[in-house]
Amino acid sequence: MSTTHTSTESQALVVGAGPTGLVLGAQLLARGISTRIIDKGSGPPPQSRALGIQARTLELLDVMGLAESFIDRGHQIRRFRMYAGARNLLNLDMSRNGSRYGFILHLPQGETETLLRARVRELGGIIEDGVELLQLDQDSAAVHATTRDRSGRKSWISADYLIGCDGAHSRVRHELGVAFEGQSYAQDWLLADIALDGFEREDQVHLFFRPSGLPLACLPMGSHRWRIGMPNVGDRGGRPPSFEEIQELVEQRAPRRITITDPSWLACFRCQLRSTSTYRSGRVLLAGDAAHIHSPAGGQGLNTGMMDAHNLAWKLALVADGRAPNSLLDTYGDERIPVASNVLGFTDKFVRLATMKDPVKRVVRDTLLPTLTRLPAVQSRAARRLAQISVAYPSSPLIQTDRFRRGLAPGHRVPDIEVRTDAGSTRLYEVLGHGRHVLLVSSVDVRIAIMAAGLDCQSDLVEVVDSKFDAPGRWETRRLGSFALVRPDGILAVRGPGKNIDKLASYLWQIAGSIHPTCTAPAAGRSRPPTSAISMHEDHPAGGTDSIGPSISAVPL
Numbered sequence: 001m002s003t004t005h006t007s008t009e010s011q012a013l014v015v016g017a018g019p020t021g022l023v024l025g026a027q028l029l030a031r032g033i034s035t036r037i038i039d040k041g042s043g044p045p046p047q048s049r050a051l052g053i054q055a056r057t058l059e060l061l062d063v064m065g066l067a068e069s070f071i072d073r074g075h076q077i078r079r080f081r082m083y084a085g086a087r088n089l090l091n092l093d094m095s096r097n098g099s100r101y102g103f104i105l106h107l108p109q110g111e112t113e114t115l116l117r118a119r120v121r122e123l124g125g126i127i128e129d130g131v132e133l134l135q136l137d138q139d140s141a142a143v144h145a146t147t148r149d150r151s152g153r154k155s156w157i158s159a160d161y162l163i164g165c166d167g168a169h170s171r172v173r174h175e176l177g178v179a180f181e182g183q184s185y186a187q188d189w190l191l192a193d194i195a196l197d198g199f200e201r202e203d204q205v206h207l208f209f210r211p212s213g214l215p216l217a218c219l220p221m222g223s224h225r226w227r228i229g230m231p232n233v234g235d236r237g238g239r240p241p242s243f244e245e246i247q248e249l250v251e252q253r254a255p256r257r258i259t260i261t262d263p264s265w266l267a268c269f270r271c272q273l274r275s276t277s278t279y280r281s282g283r284v285l286l287a288g289d290a291a292h293i294h295s296p297a298g299g300q301g302l303n304t305g306m307m308d309a310h311n312l313a314w315k316l317a318l319v320a321d322g323r324a325p326n327s328l329l330d331t332y333g334d335e336r337i338p339v340a341s342n343v344l345g346f347t348d349k350f351v352r353l354a355t356m357k358d359p360v361k362r363v364v365r366d367t368l369l370p371t372l373t374r375l376p377a378v379q380s381r382a383a384r385r386l387a388q389i390s391v392a393y394p395s396s397p398l399i400q401t402d403r404f405r406r407g408l409a410p411g412h413r414v415p416d417i418e419v420r421t422d423a424g425s426t427r428l429y430e431v432l433g434h435g436r437h438v439l440l441v442s443s444v445d446v447r448i449a450i451m452a453a454g455l456d457c458q459s460d461l462v463e464v465v466d467s468k469f470d471a472p473g474r475w476e477t478r479r480l481g482s483f484a485l486v487r488p489d490g491i492l493a494v495r496g497p498g499k500n501i502d503k504l505a506s507y508l509w510q511i512a513g514s515i516h517p518t519c520t521a522p523a524a525g526r527s528r529p530p531t532s533a534i535s536m537h538e539d540h541p542a543g544g545t546d547s548i549g550p551s552i553s554a555v556p557l
Contacts (some may be wrong), residue, residue: 052299
């Protein structure tokens with residue numbers, strides 16, 4: 001017989017321990033937010049599932065101190081190729097994506113989750129597997145969730161905020177009554193993880209178009225293992241293919257002899273194209289597949305969810321800790337809904353390009369693709385798009401726009417440039433690993449202006465570093481103005497000349513909700529007195545105890 005008891009309250013309850021929920025949970029724990037993570041499953045999936053980790057996601061994993069661990073266990077993809085029969089239409093070089101990670105990393109989802117779970121444990125977190133959300137309700141003070149574990153025991157959890165990272169069939173979204181609008185594709189898709197012989201190199205994805213509109217995709221996974229994917233004719237009702245069926249279809253669709261053996265996973269699935277226009281309802285938020293799902297074409301889904309988590313984590317941490325107004329959470333949906341819409345459109349166009357049957361359209365495709373993609377600018381743009389390096393928030397209400405026409409504009413990703421602290425030269429992403437905003441300055445005059453405006457005595461929000469000018473050809477602060485404020489998720493928030501820091505003050509006011517030049521107005525609900533808002537050259541060695549990278553504990557922003 002099941003019993004009910006009241007669980008300890010927490011600041012955040014994350015529902016779902018997939019990549020999105022684990023990244024969010026780890027980032028919240030690293031920022032000192034008491035966080036519970038529950039998942040109705042039994043742990044990382046035995047199947048490979050989502051494979052592709054794009055460059056922008058690796059950059060954000062770098063900020064977490066995890067990129068190298070992922071790279072050590074993954075398989076690097078350098079090129080993305082498309083063919084019409086045996087004719088090469090596209091040879092996309094991923095080193096043109098503008099990141100130090102000039103590749104796509106293929107890593108089975110189970111291993112991704114294993115690495116992220118290890119980080120959660122390092123931070124003192126616990127993932128409660130086999131715990132299912134049954135019901136939730138909320139009031140002005142908290143969210144109240146009813147859960148059930150494997151034994152049938154029910155529990156009641158109270159949290160300041162609840163985040164649904166529980167996938168396409170999200171119970172959280174269902175409880176909110178939020179519409180998941182869109183449609184499914186007409187055909188089922190077949191998938192097989194196998195051993196394959198037929199390609200000289202294992203660092204290239206191959207996509208073969210067919211006049212029938214039934215393409216074949218071959219994705220290397222390393223160690224001579226490959227994933228084969230293809231649309232199926234008709235409705236199989238979810239019935240997985242036999243290995244013999246896969247062999248026959250590969251023979252029909254591949255323009256060359258490909259030998260496949262040793263299947264480890266055979267699956268059938270129906271692609272969906274759906275999203276919600278509501279990412280927040282009061283104290284409940286949605287992220288990842290709970291908010292948007294689409295075709296796996298281009299390897300965008302896992303990355304979009306993990307980037308949702310990075311965008312939300314620093315905002316939720318500030319709000320949950322009483323150091324930012326609740327309205328800051330609205331900017332999460334403001335920024336990520338357009339990104340999801342763009343991803344859905346991109347993947348849909350990708351599917352339509354690959355499944356094209358009309359002979360006239362195929363001629364246009366097969367003529368334009370090789371012509372356009374030979375241009376370096378087109379190669380770079382395509383690689384950046386696929387790698388999600390081009391994701392930006394130029395229309396966000398949180399961004400302080402300006403009239404400068406040169407350099408990187410507010411709302412865009414800042415590259416991993418060299419900076420200097422009192423401890424010496426380091427990388428921007430190493431400093432972002434401390435969990436705060438980073439203010440890049442170019443001169444002592446800028447520092448004097450900051451102090452004169454009283455911005456050096458605000459909340460523990462910003463760390464100041466010097467930009468470097470001694471590396472020819474490097475991306476420099478001069479291209480931005482005399483100062484540039486980078487958000488914890490690597491996005492440029494505001495820039496400007498040293499004597500005009502009004503926009504910097506305005507941004508800090510918008511974030512903290514209590515910034516005041518005299519430093520006499522404490523934040524509403526603040527549980528501790530304000531300390532230095534702008535930490536002038538504090539010694540925070542990369543990966544040390546004040547980092548949200550490896551071997552860290554909770555640190556305030």
